[in-house]
Amino acid sequence: MNQNPDPVAAAKALVETYLELSMVPDPEGAAKYVSEDFKLVFTGGRQFTDPAQSAGFNAKRYAWVKKRFLRTDAALDDVTGDVHVYNTGYLYGEWKDGTTFETNRYMDKFVVRGDKIISTDVWNDSAEIILHKAGLAEAEL
Template sequence: MDIKVDVIAAAKTIVENYLERSMIPDPKGAAAYVSDDFHLVFTGGRNFSGPVESTAFNAKRYAWVKKRFLRTDAALDAETGDVHVYNTGYLFGEWKDGTSFETNRYMDKFVVRDGKIVSTNVWNDSAEILLHKAGLAEAEL
């Protein structure tokens, strides 16, 4: 069995388990998958140091939100041993005003090192959708 494949498969599992815990939401459970020096950058450049902060941010924006995974891809950086994991799909849930949504695209990039997530970057359509709902969008969605 190829050790590189095992490291990549393990990193993908770590990321998907982290995301599953995050969606409950269970930020303390999600924190078990991140390193002590974890750094999270949300859409718009918002910086967080852990799942507790990002869960609190999401609670201000959504009544509830979940992710429908389309795919999880990963690649090993042979120089550093880091595994770069990409998870993409759709957010679905309910805005604070009670309106439901299901086609909000997202893409998350993770770096997994020594079995822990050390960083995450999150992109999604939420800000554009909220601008559209407020009549402030620069173009139709």
């Protein structure tokens, strides 16, 4: 009998646990799931090295924010053994001005090596929504 867990299922569960902790926000709890050389790149190319930095950034932009997961997909890289995990859905919460939102699309890509997240890339509609609210959008949303 094979005692090895499914690395794809394990990576998906690890990412979802990390995201749940990040949404509390519990950056210390989330940090237990990332590698020492963790790299996180937010929309616009903002780079962070730990969950506390991204939580601090979010605290400047949102009164509060959460994710409603739609899908978590993953694929094993047979050459490196890394698992690439994609989580997508909608951000919902409240802007700093008290306006609520619920249909802010996001897509996060993770690379999981062993039992740690080594990198994350984050994309969402927040910047476009902020531009629209400021009257600076180039097209209607």
